[in-house]
Amino acid sequence: MIxxxxxxxxxxxxxxxxxxxxxxxxxxxxxxxxFYDIETTGLSRYSTFLYLxxxxxxxNNRWFLYQWMAEKEEEEPEILCEFFNFLASATSTIQYNGRxxxxxxxxxxxxKHNLPSPFRNLPxxxxxxxxxxxxxxxxxxxMKQPDLEKFLGRGSRTHCDGGQCIRLYKSYIxxxxxxxxxxxxxxxxxxLLGLGCIFPMLGYRALMKGSYLPLKAExxxxxxxxxFQLPAPVPKPVSKKGKDFYVTVREQEGALLxxxxxxxxxxxxxxYKSYDYIPGEDTAMPRQLSQYMDKSLxxxxxxxxxxxxxxxxxxxLSNPEKQTQYLKSTLPxxxxx
Numbered sequence: 543m544i545x546x547x548x549x550x551x552x553x554x555x556x557x558x559x560x561x562x563x564x565x566x567x568x569x570x571x572x573x574x575x576x577f578y579d580i581e582t583t584g585l586s587r588y589s590t591f592l593y594l595x596x597x598x599x600x601x602n603n604r605w606f607l608y609q610w611m612a613e614k615e616e617e618e619p620e621i622l623c624e625f626f627n628f629l630a631s632a633t634s635t636i637q638y639n640g641r642x643x644x645x646x647x648x649x650x651x652x653x654k655h656n657l658p659s660p661f662r663n664l665p666x667x668x669x670x671x672x673x674x675x676x677x678x679x680x681x682x683x684x685m686k687q688p689d690l691e692k693f694l695g696r697g698s699r700t701h702c703d704g705g706q707c708i709r710l711y712k713s714y715i716x717x718x719x720x721x722x723x724x725x726x727x728x729x730x731x732x733x734l735l736g737l738g739c740i741f742p743m744l745g746y747r748a749l750m751k752g753s754y755l756p757l758k759a760e761x762x763x764x765x766x767x768x769x770f771q772l773p774a775p776v777p778k779p780v781s782k783k784g785k786d787f788y789v790t791v792r793e794q795e796g797a798l799l800x801x802x803x804x805x806x807x808x809x810x811x812x813x814y815k816s817y818d819y820i821p822g823e824d825t826a827m828p829r830q831l832s833q834y835m836d837k838s839l840x841x842x843x844x845x846x847x848x849x850x851x852x853x854x855x856x857x858x859l860s861n862p863e864k865q866t867q868y869l870k871s872t873l874p875x876x877x878x879x
Contacts, residue, residue, distance in 0.1 A: 543610060543617045545624075546727060550598065550605040554738035557600055563741065564634070566748035566774050569667040572633025574599065578625075579637065579733040580644050581726070583708055587650040591618050593711055595625050596730040598738065599632070607734055609727055614715055619655045622648070629660040634667060638687045638737060641668040669740060676746045679782055679877050687733065690740045694777055701728040745776040749791060752874045756865040757795070759858075766807060766854050768798045770869055787876050798873060806851045809868055810875035814848035825850050845879060 555563075564571035577598040584590030594611045608628065610621045625648075629635070637644045645661055652659045670685065677685055680693060688699065701707075707729045714722040755771040772794045781790040786801035786808070800807050811817060811826065818832035818840040819825075826848045832840050849872075858864050 543612060543620050544723065546609040548607050550607055550735070550738070553735055554598070554605045555741050557603070560741065563744040563748065563774055564667055566751060567667070567672050567744055569634055569665045571636065571667060574631050574633045575636055576629060576632040576634070577636045577734060577737045578644070579730060579737065580647065581707060581711070581730055582647060583711065587647040591615050592621060592647070592651050593618070594726065594730055595621055596734045597625070597628060598734050607731065609730060611727060613718065618651065619657065622652055622655060622657055626657065626660040629664065632664060634665040636667045636669065636737065636741070639668065639670040640666060641671055669737065672747050673743055675750060675878065676743070678879070679746060679750070679780060687736050687740065690743060691736050694739060694743070696736070696739050699732050701725055701732055704729070742777040745772070745774040746780070748772070748774040749776065750874050750877050752870040754866065754869045754873065756862045756869065759865060761854060761859060765799055765801050768865060768869060770796050770798070772796055782877060784876060784879055789873070789876060798869070802854055805854050807854050808849040808872070809852055810849045810872045812875055814843045814845050817843035817848050819843040819847040845875060848875070
């Protein structure tokens, strides 16, 4: 078994950033989060095997990258045991698509070798699952990890992709070379450093969670602009334009422009499945009420039609609490359209 350890000198988020951003999403990472990524000889956790685990952990206020690589299939249990011990002090794990692949794969391999699982009661933060709702906002066709790295402007990878790495590893087992070893480990290192690169993108997810601080409001006869502070900074400016709105965010501030009609604006609601849309009145209505209407007058609401109208009065423009309520209800809906 090959064991590697190296310090990460740059390109990884600060520890306080990791703690702060994780609290804005689904998992509080705690004081000892572990980023990890695995390499396997295939997708099936029953008929293939694990040959490499890479992990990043903080030690003495610095990030360190660890790797355990099997030089033959029989060393898989050794890697699993090493990782079990490594996670003993972890307070959470952070991966990309780990909920559907990495962790279930590892769980099955631990089970196959009659080894205890290190994941019991250990919170897991899956960056793919958290960032997936941001796909439209970021205008991305795919949500693979390299796509997100490219979005942030990270340079092209220098090592082979996952499929090529599997073929190279199978060749390495038969004929080990220093060059092959370096490429295989390098591919895993790029995946791990990529996790650190995209982690700040959780700022976009926090943006869609609905926690904002209004800064000021401006209006004229045809539109209103609300300026607000984001719950967390975003790593790259983004904007989104719709039929009657425009949103832009940069660092930790944003602005929402909405078109008004007769000095009224739409307020959207996220739980659209609980509403019916009333075409004749151009408004949505909770189904507890709309159920008493004739069926010909209502249709199930969609994300685009789940809104009501309210007057954009001076009491709204001068009231941060009302603006907060409006932003919390409406902005996540617009960002998701």
